[in-house]
Amino acid sequence: MEKKDYQSPVVGQEISCIMKNIDVSFFDDNQKLKQLVIETLNNSKFGILNSVEHEFSPQGFTMMALLSESHFALHTYPEHNAVYFSIYSCRGPKDSEPVFKELKEKLKPKEILFLNDNEIPLV
Amino acid sequence: MEKKDYQSPVVGQEISCIMKNIDVSFFDDNQKLKQLVIETLNNSKFGILNSVEHEFSPQGFTMMALLSESHFALHTYPEHNAVYFSIYSCRGPKDSEPVFKELKEKLKPKEILFLNDNEIPLV
Numbered sequence: 001m002e003k004k005d006y007q008s009p010v011v012g013q014e015i016s017c018i019m020k021n022i023d024v025s026f027f028d029d030n031q032k033l034k035q036l037v038i039e040t041l042n043n044s045k046f047g048i049l050n051s052v053e054h055e056f057s058p059q060g061f062t063m064m065a066l067l068s069e070s071h072f073a074l075h076t077y078p079e080h081n082a083v084y085f086s087i088y089s090c091r092g093p094k095d096s097e098p099v100f101k102e103l104k105e106k107l108k109p110k111e112i113l114f115l116n117d118n119e120i121p122l123v
Numbered sequence: 124m125e126k127k128d129y130q131s132p133v134v135g136q137e138i139s140c141i142m143k144n145i146d147v148s149f150f151d152d153n154q155k156l157k158q159l160v161i162e163t164l165n166n167s168k169f170g171i172l173n174s175v176e177h178e179f180s181p182q183g184f185t186m187m188a189l190l191s192e193s194h195f196a197l198h199t200y201p202e203h204n205a206v207y208f209s210i211y212s213c214r215g216p217k218d219s220e221p222v223f224k225e226l227k228e229k230l231k232p233k234e235i236l237f238l239n240d241n242e243i244p245l246v
Contacts, residue, residue, distance in 0.1 A: 012207075014139055014209075014238055014239070016137055016139070016211075016239060049175075049177050050175040050177065051175070052172075052173040052174070052175050052187070052189045053189075054172050054173065054189055056191075062189060062193070062194070064175070064187045064189055064194055064196075066175045066176075066177055066185060066187055068179075070185070070196075070198060070207075071185070071187055071196050071198075073187075073193075073194050073196070073211070075193060075194075075211075075213070077213075084135075084193075084211070084213075086137075086209075086211070088139075088196070088198075088207070088209070090198070090200075090207075115137055115239055116137070116139060116238055116239035
């Protein structure tokens with residue numbers, strides 16, 4: 001396909017939030033948490049092109065996944081029992097919702113502070 | 124420092140937007156665009172722990188930087204003359220603004236669609 005013929009979808013969706021008051025055992029094993037995220041992204045057929053992660057001292061874990069359809073980010077704040085969650089998909093409207101819903105089901109936060117839940121017009 | 128003593132800042136800031144109608148030459152050289160971003164993050168004293176990038180076929184470039192202070196993401200849509208920009212810093216209130224402003228000065232978009240410009244309470 002030539003460049004001039006290519007058109008990405010014209011609407012994407014971003015959901016960012018803080019999930020609060022989850023079971024504290026999720027903070028004990030960052031690799032297990034990462035696997036939970038990857039499983040969730042796979043279930044929604046997102047293509048993980050690459051991912052990076054970092055464990056902070058004395059605590060806190062951050063990971064980002066570069067997706068064929070944009071990106072995912074998660075940061076933990078064990079000291080506040082809080083997890084920052086963000087997904088942006090440019091695959092179309094409402095496309096980020098299944099990942100948000102599935103991870104919410106898994107982590108069962110008692111409170112969610114929404115930062116952003118927007119559909120994104122590119123044109 | 125022991126885990127129990129550590130407290131991250133309790134407020135962060137996320138800015139996400141679509142920058143539209145920039146000089147199209149920015150889409151010609153993705154590595155130059157990446158250097159522009161890295162320079163901008165460095166100017167605001169963000170610590171880049173790791174970064175990932177991908178060039179899509181036939182076009183489109185995506186990069187993410189994992190920061191000591193959270194994360195940065197950028198995706199280009201040359202076919203729409205649009206760039207998705209997102210930065211989240213957990214270093215404190217208004218902390219993401221200098222990067223947004225500097226990159227806006229550099230890219231000079233004729234239009235900006237804000238998706239999110241929120242301060243984020245973690246507690």
